[in-house]
Amino acid sequence: MSPEVGVLRSASDVMPVGAAPTGRGGAMSGMPVPAPASPFKAERLDALENKTVYLVDTGFGGSYNFMLQLQKWFAGHMPSVTTVRKRKSGNVFRDDNNTLWEEIKEKGDAVVVGVAG
Numbered sequence: 001m002s003p004e005v006g007v008l009r010s011a012s013d014v015m016p017v018g019a020a021p022t023g024r025g026g027a028m029s030g031m032p033v034p035a036p037a038s039p040f041k042a043e044r045l046d047a048l049e050n051k052t053v054y055l056v057d058t059g060f061g062g063s064y065n066f067m068l069q070l071q072k073w074f075a076g077h078m079p080s081v082t083t084v085r086k087r088k089s090g091n092v093f094r095d096d097n098n099t100l101w102e103e104i105k106e107k108g109d110a111v112v113v114g115v116a117g
Contacts, residue, residue, distance in 0.1 A: 042110075051109035052082045056100070059092045063114040070112065084108070 045051065053074065055067040064087075071083045084107075090096035104111050 045110055048078060048110065049080045052084060052107060054104045054108045054111040055083055055085045056104075056111055056113045057085065057087045058113060058115055059088060060115045067112075067114050070114070088113075 055070055057063045057067045067085050071085055074081050074083045086100055086103075088095065088100060095101075
């Protein structure tokens with residue numbers, strides 16, 4: 001196995017979204033392939049000032065402490081940002097319901113879903 005698999009040397013090494021893999025770059029060579037745009041992804045915010053950011057703990061080991069530290073960072077470095085820490089329901093890898101996600105859509109401007117370890 002080559003230690004250079006996955007190393008990008010230039011922008012031309014990245015396969016355009018929707019392009020077929022070839023011998024140079026792309027999925028067949030181990031080169032990274034950009035993920036297609038998700039219909040579920042929200043538009044990027046220009047700034048976080050005066051916004052509400054939900055910090056979602058997935059229940060994975062360490063995610064509670066990570067979100068607590070992130071909340072403290074926001075309080076100290078970006079005090080105009082309101083943070084809301086929540087624990088995701090259900091299993092670490094799946095949800096039991098959509099209640100939290102609906103709350104975030106209604107009341108939040110951004111979300112950080114945390115996995116630690």
